[in-house]
Amino acid sequence: MGNQVGTMEIQLEGERPGGRVKHFQAGSDIRGRIVAELTSQTAMHFQGNLILHFFGEERSIIQDSTSGATAVGWRRLCETRVSLWPEGMGRQRRANRQLYFVVPFQVETSRALPSSFREHQSGLGSEYQSRNGCSITYHLRVLQDGKILSQRTVLGRGCPKPQEIIPARISPQLHHVSGFLGLKSGSLRIAARIPDVHIGRGKALQLFIACTNRSGVNIQSVQIKLKEVVSWRATLHVPSENRAKEKKVKITRLHMNNIDLPGIQKQSRNSMPSLDIVDELYQLLQQEENREIVLVPKICRESYKRGKVLTISHYLSITFVCAGQNAKIKIPVTIADEMQPGHWNPPHTPPTAIATVAPSRNRPTAAVSAPPTAVATAIHAGQQGTSSLNILQATAVSSDPRASAPPALATALSAESIDSEVPLAQVVLMPNDTDSFRAPLVTAPLTAMRLGGDVVVLENYSSDADSQVGDSDAEESSTDVSWEGLRRELHRSLEDYTLLVQKASDPQWIPFLASLTPQQYATVILLTDIEPDQIKVAELLARHIKTHNHNTVFTCEHVIAGFESVARWARTNTLERTLPYCDPQDVVRNGDSIRNLLTDFELRVTRDILRDLHISDDVVNEQNNVEC
Known part of the structure; x- marks a missing residue:
């Protein structure tokens, strides 16, 4: 293992020793700091060579009860990496001196991220249960040349339910x-x-x-x-x-x-x-x-x-x-969840003043210990590797000028101040006879975050399966403006409707989406994973085709293709939202083809809009009304 030459841990804002672990809400920022106690010799190796890695994953594991064979399914939900260059790491110090580095960070997250989750098969033996289950997890790591120096799990909470009402x-x-x-x-x-x-x-x-x-x-x-x-x-x-x-x-x-x-x-x-x-x-x-x-x-x-x-x-x-x-x-x-004002931090707001606790073995006993959820990792000599990392582009954002000033030294904080809800003054607790450096705030912006990915399946599970899939470099999302490119992006995306909204305003994609055939229109709806969003996608594309079309129009054939692609409960909703975008001349010629697909009940529900568009509901195709 080598000689221990320092410690490093990841601390999150708002956590207190022995207190309840706080979730981050999707769309808000994960804020915290990396606190390291290193020798001057170790610090030299870290200069400009540390990576903050945040990622989320969904995972399944299934063991066949007969053969015992185990398979693991894995998919990346999100990933972002940002380079850390703590101020002062390159300065020479006496070898017997301990150096303390505090690197505040902020990771911007997407609103598309789901809540953390874990499930195991019930009603079976404990060993079998452990090999049958699924989970959604988020992790923060500090890496050097691909090796993990410190890591911890972060709990996530999905966005509140949409405000739009869909009956x-x-x-x-x-x-x-x-x-x-x-x-x-x-x-x-x-x-x-x-x-x-x-x-x-x-x-x-x-x-x-x-x-x-x-x-x-x-x-x-x-x-x-x-x-x-x-x-x-x-x-x-x-x-x-x-x-x-x-x-x-x-x-x-x-x-x-x-x-x-x-x-x-x-x-x-x-x-x-x-x-x-x-x-x-x-x-x-x-x-x-x-x-x-x-x-x-x-x-x-x-x-x-x-x-x-x-x-x-x-x-x-x-x-x-x-x-x-x-x-x-x-x-x-x-x-x-319902939206509860004040329950979570607003997204992407400046960090509040926080207390930083150094994970020192020689720290005064009066100092506050680190939260139990933050795992301090011992760094050993010989741990520096030579493998390279594929680092995503990310910009380091300087903190407020006042925040980048040398931190105040403090010997202790009272228990009362730690338990207070009032934000604490920004201080670093460490011995007075050591060298300490606080780096500027490092931000991993949302623009640098990868979202979604392909499914990876390991046919034969092994104990190092985590490393086999967790560090897989997923292929970048396709930017090719083509039908196949769109299908690939929809297959990998976390939020199909949001992806299509973005493309509907992209000059490269505007003419492509406006020329979707009825079959392609239906396929995009089918590729939308969330059923309520299928209705919104159908309306979005209908409006886009009507607004930006040059050589084609939104026709009754488009309406029928969308109507038949959504979930059964959403058929009348989709018809009511998309039919108004249909070309009036095509409605006159082919409106009966829509009416003949409706059941008696669907005709009754959509009676008003059919009459507004002069589509008679007097004749009913009995073949399509078995239900009623």
């Missing part, structure tokens, strides 16, 4: 009901809607349910469950049984025995024509008495549909129990 409607689903001795007794139609698919943790979810019972069987109970599904895989291809795992968690349950929903009691199966049933269901969904409240517990994880090796999804399951038979519908929801 969801579940078209009526037909369920045949059997009566005595299994004889067919009639049918049950169930529809539902929620005002917004984005739900905050700890908040109330409004659910509207409608039912028409055209059978001779009474409904005994209605069960409403909120479920969480964590899925992970370790394969580049279609998941096989031994390469994919899923864990379902029933978060909350509402059981209604005293049912008071209009239309739920048994009736004659021929008591109402089909179109009247559709209108009845639509009207029932608008009525306040059909509303149920479901509380979303705070223990829910954040929904994460963008993952390539793991996903976290949530849905409402509504079950009508009648004579031992179940009629069930599902509504997908997206769960995230």
